[in-house]
Amino acid sequence: MKKYFILLVIIFLNMASGLRAQDNLDSVLPVRGFCIGSPKPKDVDAFTKFIAEELAPRKVNTLIVRIDYNYQFKSHPEFVADSLTLTKSDVRKMVNACKKNNIRIIPQINLLGHQSWANHTGKLLSVYAGFDETPFLKMPEKYEWPNVDNLYCKSYCPLHPDLHKIVFDLVDEICDVFETNAFHAGMDEVFYLGEDKCPRCSGRDKAELFANEVRTVNNHLVGKNRQLWIWGDRLIDGKTTGLGMWEASYNNTYRAIDMIPKDVIICDWHYERADKTPVYFAMKGLNVITCPWRVPSLAVRQTEDMVNFRKESSKEMQPRFYGMMQTVWSDAGAFLDGFYENKKDDKGGDNTPWNSFKAMYEEINSLR
Numbered sequence: 001m002k003k004y005f006i007l008l009v010i011i012f013l014n015m016a017s018g019l020r021a022q023d024n025l026d027s028v029l030p031v032r033g034f035c036i037g038s039p040k041p042k043d044v045d046a047f048t049k050f051i052a053e054e055l056a057p058r059k060v061n062t063l064i065v066r067i068d069y070n071y072q073f074k075s076h077p078e079f080v081a082d083s084l085t086l087t088k089s090d091v092r093k094m095v096n097a098c099k100k101n102n103i104r105i106i107p108q109i110n111l112l113g114h115q116s117w118a119n120h121t122g123k124l125l126s127v128y129a130g131f132d133e134t135p136f137l138k139m140p141e142k143y144e145w146p147n148v149d150n151l152y153c154k155s156y157c158p159l160h161p162d163l164h165k166i167v168f169d170l171v172d173e174i175c176d177v178f179e180t181n182a183f184h185a186g187m188d189e190v191f192y193l194g195e196d197k198c199p200r201c202s203g204r205d206k207a208e209l210f211a212n213e214v215r216t217v218n219n220h221l222v223g224k225n226r227q228l229w230i231w232g233d234r235l236i237d238g239k240t241t242g243l244g245m246w247e248a249s250y251n252n253t254y255r256a257i258d259m260i261p262k263d264v265i266i267c268d269w270h271y272e273r274a275d276k277t278p279v280y281f282a283m284k285g286l287n288v289i290t291c292p293w294r295v296p297s298l299a300v301r302q303t304e305d306m307v308n309f310r311k312e313s314s315k316e317m318q319p320r321f322y323g324m325m326q327t328v329w330s331d332a333g334a335f336l337d338g339f340y341e342n343k344k345d346d347k348g349g350d351n352t353p354w355n356s357f358k359a360m361y362e363e364i365n366s367l368r
């Protein structure tokens with residue numbers, strides 16, 4: 001009898017220490033994220049297994065799935081798929097795996113920018129060409145960068161009167177399917193905004209246009225008790241910081257940092273250096289998450305920075321240093337191949353998203 005009692009006590013103490021470790025990690029890094037392109041239908045089961053077997057044990061608590069139009073939308077069947085897309089039951093599998101493992105799952109659809117890729121027009125502007133901010137600009141046969149049009153990705157016109165009704169139907173539907181209280185709207189790398197040839201936007205302040213779009217999306221989400229997440233690059237002044245035109249803004253949108261609502265979550269990505277921009281966002285009153293990509297040593301340094309920013313800040317600032325998120329820019333299937341086969345990068349090196357993911361989470365779990 002006594003033996004059983006001791007065993008019970010040991011089990012209880014183990015459980016308590018597990019919970020304490022979790023609490024401790026939550027206070028050191030509230031968000032421990034992983035962001036990836038949605039799986040193709042054939043890869044859903046493998047990805048669901050990855051959630052349970054690789055994300056959960058590493059204490060990942062937030063999963064962003066970049067789904068865009070890789071879903072069979074019921075609200076707008078005009079977005080007919082040109083390849084196999086996920087069904088509700090595919091998404092359910094991911095949602096259930098996350099529920100079981102206490103992971104918050106958040107879908108992403110790119111809003112504003114990223115409405116085309118290379119010479120391929122994205123789904124929204126293929127179906128609704130009128131939403132194009134630069135309809136006069138035809139897609140090239142063969143895409144090259146740099147090019148005379150400064151075409152990186154197309155944008156939608158945020159002032160088109162019919163736009164938000166359709167976009168918000170998609171946002172609501174995907175959030176409902178994901179049973180989520182947050183949505184990631186992308187909004188990164190917006191090169192076309194307030195174009196001179198747009199009858200609605202020409203002459204307007206680009207920072208205001210950007211901030212208004214953030215506010216419009218945020219208001220819609222908040223009305224449904226959902227939180228807006230975006231990438232941070234448009235809010236950083238490229239010229240002054242020297243951070244380049246992808247990682248920061250060269251078209252004056254950066255002033256929007258003082259105009260957007262403070263409850264928007266900023267995902268601050270830096271892939272070549274541990275830039276200290278989280279401090280900037282936090283000082284502006286915004287919650288910020290640092291996002292590495294494929295350099296393991298950098299991901300570790302950025303994690304250490306984030307922890308130190310929290311430690312060495314006032315009690316007002318501390319909670320705004322919100323956490324870390326590994327970003328993966330392929331779909332889930334390609335990542336899983338790399339992860340399980342331990343593939344090298346194109347130069348035969350170890351700078352890969354899977355190695356960055358492993359290194360970052362090793363560092364995070366050493367904080368417990």
Ligand SMILES: [Zn+2]
Pocket residue numbers: 133156157158159160194195198199200201202
């Ligand atoms: Zn416009």
